[in-house]
Amino acid sequence: MAPPVPSDPTTLLQIGEVAERVGLSLRTVRYYEEQGLLTPERRTTGGFRLFSVAQVDRLLVIKQMKSLGFTVQEMRALLDARDILRDTGSGTEARTAARAELAAYATRAAERLEQLRSKLRDAEGLAERLRDEAGMA
């Protein structure tokens, strides 16, 4: 029985499916490709982008970075480092550098998380204030 949501590595999805799974707009996915954050596995004869499940996963990481307010440039740097670590062919030197890079991003991510939490508290303040003001005479 075939899974309703294919997740085997050979399945290819077109951009609409991908966007919906990840929760990004078509425009945004195309934008990220244009910025070199990912490249579709291949294209149909007519030019339709086809993405692998691994690339959907990559987009999820991208979306997470977006949630943390990282810029495209930072995403690129992090993804590059990650690619190096995943490539079994990369040398020791490169791996060490990549690991350091990743660690640095982990730190920055933690900082951003704190900022996000602060924003959330801020926002909760407004929600409460509005409830009060709208409810009063």
Added chain:
Amino acid sequence: MAPPVPSDPTTLLQIGEVAERVGLSLRTVRYYEEQGLLTPERRTTGGFRLFSVAQVDRLLVIKQMKSLGFTVQEMRALLDARDILRDTGSGTEARTAARAELAAYATRAAERLEQLRSKLRDAEGLAERLRDEAGMA
């Protein structure tokens, strides 16, 4: 004994003080003024902006809306409604409309809050992922 941080209504602060208290950049405060979200109480002869404590408070609301991802346009609408409610001279009709507006924003604020929380969860996923990947061999 005078309070270290003046909060009586007659005190006027210049933009640097205001920005620091609220946690916004000078540029941002000027931008909000340019967009009609607030107007300094008065200016010095030389042109320095002077803000009242009430305006600092207004800026805090603005910052909270910013945290919720509201646009300047939305901020304007909300602040306008709020101003009407606070103005004892506004008529019943206007007050009713303003109250409805506020209530609508309260709802939207709640929605945005949920989105923010979702973002936060998303972001936490990345932080964890990075810790894992950076820690692995």
Added chain:
DNA sequence: TCAACTGTTACGATGCGTAAATGTGC
């Protein structure tokens, strides 16, 4: 053949950052 999907291109908006050159206030 039709409906749904996708392609490219390009202009526009939002929300500031960042000078640069100059003036103000204490």
Added chain:
DNA sequence: AGCACATTTACGCATCGTAACAGTTG
């Protein structure tokens, strides 16, 4: 007289939204 703080003007940038128009898929 000096030094921190402020002013205006303006260009720039990131991140998409939104057509507009055409081609593709099944």
